[in-house]
Amino acid sequence: MLKGGCFCGQIRYETTGTPFHETTCHCANCRRTTGAPSVAWFSVPRTQFRFTLGEPTRFRSTPRGTRSFCSQCGTQLTFEAEDLPTAIDVTTGSLDDPNEVPPQDQTWTRSKLSWVVLDERVPKHSASAPDR
Ligand SMILES: [Zn+2]
Numbered sequence: 001m002l003k004g005g006c007f008c009g010q011i012r013y014e015t016t017g018t019p020f021h022e023t024t025c026h027c028a029n030c031r032r033t034t035g036a037p038s039v040a041w042f043s044v045p046r047t048q049f050r051f052t053l054g055e056p057t058r059f060r061s062t063p064r065g066t067r068s069f070c071s072q073c074g075t076q077l078t079f080e081a082e083d084l085p086t087a088i089d090v091t092t093g094s095l096d097d098p099n100e101v102p103p104q105d106q107t108w109t110r111s112k113l114s115w116v117v118l119d120e121r122v123p124k125h126s127a128s129a130p131d132r
């Protein structure tokens with residue numbers, strides 16, 4: 001069981017799902033919606049993810065994607081894609097222990113900032129990973 005939540009504690013979640021597609025995303029949408037140079041994510045089956053406290057605010061960041069965040073402190077929590085209805089992406093940094101789910105690759109590296117140094121220990125993909 002993985003648990004996490006936002007910075008202020010208003011929103012909490014848990015998942016019994018086994019993480020997959022663990023990645024660090026360098027796309028401009030992740031950057032601009034969080035203010036961070038890149039964002040680490042993991043996916044779990046949507047049916048095995050639930051909010052246990054509070055409800056996040058949702059907004060559509062692109063025609064295919066909806067993001068959620070805490071309306072009080074701003075922590076971004078999830079991403080749901082229209083064309084991947086069985087999965088939900090969760091920000092690794094919102095986990096109580098982000099070290100439990102290290103990124104296995106890096107995506108959208110063609111959009112990365114010039115001063116960001118990529119992690120040579122894991123594969124990099126110029127856009128989304130081939131299996132996604
Ligand atoms: Zn919060």
Ligand SMILES: [Zn+2]
Binds near residue numbers: 028
């Ligand atoms: Zn992204």
